[in-house]
Amino acid sequence: MNKVIITTDSTCDLSDELLEKYSIKVIPLYVMFGEESYLDRVNITTEKLYELVEEKGILPKTATQPSEVYYEFFKQFIDEGYSVVHVSISAKLSGSYQQSYLASQRFEEGQVHVVDSMSLSSGVGLVAMKASQFAKMGLSAEEVAEKAREIAPRVQTAFVIDTMEYLYKGGRCSGIANFIGTLLKIKPIIHMKDGAMEVGEKPLGRKKAYELLLNKIYRDKDNLDPEFVMVTHSLNFETAEYLKAELRKNLEIENLYETVAGCTISSHCGKGTIGILYITKE
Incomplete structure (x- = not known):
């Protein structure tokens, strides 16, 4: 049997329990407040992130690990006889x-395969969990990576943003500046398209926004891959319970998981953000 291990970065927003269940290893990214830097999931939590925002009055920035750190991260698994399939946040x-x-290019050909998830948050996690399932089936690292790349464009991502300040100042979402100064009750829905974030609908109020979030997955009901559906949020527990109840009532889902967005994602989307992420069959 091929020894294949799945790795990803801390933007995957999978809980520790899910990481353990699907045997996925994580490399943390950096979260920075001025000169102070933290490692996502290691020495900073989402709760602590927002405490620091209040305390310091500034929004955090994020940064990736340098290739040398990725090399050492991969090397520990290569040394144990594994081939690595690494699922990354969208390029x-x-x-x-x-x-x-x-970093992968420093190893012998075929030892480390890097997959662009074309997603963020638990959209990355969905691709990683699927890759884990393929690895458990005994597929080679090359086959796992190929299948993961086939799945990546089918990941459906939609988040309701409760506050626009983080996205606007982060500059990672096209179109957000167009209505930043308009009605504060607007709760934009952010989608991923071809690996980039873009503003979708701009509903007034949370109730309408959550309704649109649910309607999106309902429209995909016949095309839904039922194995995994994610409800991921930045400390919006009450709404998560509501969305999960509605999804269970209206859809046949094998594994409905709730996860809390880590510091990397929360740094860019802000408190109260919540999304439904899933994979379509085609």
Whole structure:
């Protein structure tokens, strides 16, 4: 049997329990407040992130690991006899893909495969969990990576943003500046398209926004891959319970997981953000 291990970065927003269940290893990215730097999931939590925002009055910035750190991260698994399939946050959103790819080139051909998830948050996690399932089936690293790349464009991502300040100042989402000064009740829905974030609908109020979020997955009901559906949020527990109840009532889902967005994603989307992420069959 092929020894294949799945790795990803801390933007995957999978809980520790899910990482353990699917045998996925994580490399943390950096979260920075001025001169102070933290490692996502290691020495800073999402709760602590927002405490620091209040305390310091500034928004955090994020940074990837350099290729040398990725190299050492991969090497520990190569030394144990594994081939690595690394699932990265979208190459259009972060330098993480480039740095991990550069590191992969230092190994013998076929030892490390880097997959661009074309997604963020638990969209990255979905691709990683699928890759884990393929690895458990005994596929080679090359076959796992190929299948993961086939799945990546089918990941559906939609988040309701509760506050626009983080996205606007982060500059990673096209179109957000067009209505930043308009009605504060607008709760934009952010989608991923071709690996980049873009503003979708601009509903007034949370109730309408959550309704649109649910309607998106309902429209895909017949095309839904039922194995995994994610409800991921930045400390919006009450709405997560509501969305999960609605999804269970209206859809046949094998594994419906709730996860909390880590510091990397929360740094760019802000408190209260919540999304539904899933994979379509085609």
